[in-house]
Amino acid sequence: DTEVTQTPKHLVMGMTNKKSLKCEQHMGHRAMYWYKQKAKKPPELMFVYSYEKLSINESVPSRFSPECPNSSLLNLHLHALQPEDSALYLCASSLRGGNNVDEQYFGPGTRLTVT
């Protein structure tokens, strides 16, 4: 079963709010990813966790704060976002971490609107 789940499916938040996006996989994958996707554009990588440690931050603003509580869970904490941060936020996972190359499996995403 190649299933990655994400909650919530939709989120509307004001610029002063704090919210969190959640991602979960039970496939034993050791790498997890956050992507941002704007309409009619391909996904853009934000963060990579490998073996529960943050290995890559693609110069993402600090108003986005990732967290990996355990090997199955990945959170993205949001604070003081801007309207231009409105997008589809996708979580993905892959079997191995480190420099291994594996297929990435995506969750259904959270559609975020910042008002």
Place this chain on the structure above:
Amino acid sequence: RKEVEQDPGPFNVPEGATVAFNCTYSNSASQSFFWYRQDCRKEPKLLMSVYSSGNEDGRFTAQLNRASQYISLLIRDSKLSDSATYLCVVTGDSSYKLIFGSGTRLLVRP
């Protein structure tokens, strides 16, 4: 030059047609290659990995030409359900990082 380039389409084909997409990539050090499909407002779904020897999965055939740095996807006997955006994906300098093309849109009409 974009790292991964695809014809945006749309490719508008009748059911039963054969359609081919090409994709070129700029980084000769890329090691892994994939095709994903993405339906409107949905997540990308892995369609197939692309191997040096080429691979086939039912109606779908993928080919890799490392010398010319392009990847192809052939869809035979197109179905209405094949209508989607097809994303060509390669690994970048860091193998964990996927570089996505902008996608090729396919519309299959009855």
